[in-house]
Amino acid sequence: MKKNQMGEFARFIEEKGLKSTTQRDEIVNVFFTLKDHVSIEELHHKVQKKNPKIGYTTVYRTLKLLTESGLAHERQFGDGQARYEPVTTEEHHDHLICLRCGTILEFENKKIEKLQEDVAKQHGFEVKNHKLELYGYCKKCRK
Amino acid sequence: MKKNQMGEFARFIEEKGLKSTTQRDEIVNVFFTLKDHVSIEELHHKVQKKNPKIGYTTVYRTLKLLTESGLAHERQFGDGQARYEPVTTEEHHDHLICLRCGTILEFENKKIEKLQEDVAKQHGFEVKNHKLELYGYCKKCRK
DNA sequence: AGTGAAACTGAAAACTGTTTTCAGGATAGC
């Protein structure tokens, strides 16, 4: 799966007439090993553990490329910074976000997706993507 | 309805031991005549048409107060700035956002709300609030 | 391998929207 994603990224770079570089490969590699929803800064930190030479700017630019290529999604939870997640070939998923500890759980629900489509249709809308976030307290934090 | 909201704001100010001022009243007044999801800057502009002396900072602070009092909701759509909407006594609603023209439509769907609660329960979550946004093209823009 | 055009990199600067600071002004209880 990871190889597959690396391959897709390489193809995207190729198609765009861009050049393949060590920095980008390292960043993309680290990104796809993560499960989390990382911010640019967090990813930069993790990447620097492997290669301290890589700068924030390059991480920033590579995340933009990943987003553009459809291999990553940019998300805006309430904390004032963009977070990125790898796009898998699996189903779209939504998020449960704990207001106290910040934990982010993912879920997926076909029935909700279906109802969303219905709503859109009623309004003459063509949905390209959606965002569903439930904010509250997780099992541990609700006490 | 507008009077009611003004009254609630006054009560909130009172309870908090804050002071009632012309500026705040003017800002709140303009805010509640709007249907849109305004940004701070937009509201500031509209307010200045009535009273050019009122500064950005005061609009900013008043919106915070409105949010705190529960009379406004702060929303983060994808455009990099916070938007605010008056909270009505009606049902919670969600948004359809056109990626081309920026139109924001509102909708409400009980079934989806119910399913959300179910999902949360499955994960041991206690939901405080949620956000559902469908991004796509509106009737006019899908052509 | 050598060359040159085009792309890439990283540090620093610029930008944008948000938040805080500060000095003067307004408010409300006495």
Added chain:
DNA sequence: GCTATCCTGAAAACAGTTTTCAGTTTCACT
């Protein structure tokens, strides 16, 4: 009216994001 407290608006500070720029690397073509 006095006074403590809060409010206001301009400007400065801040944080995350984006652009700039000078030097470096990649790659297609010899």
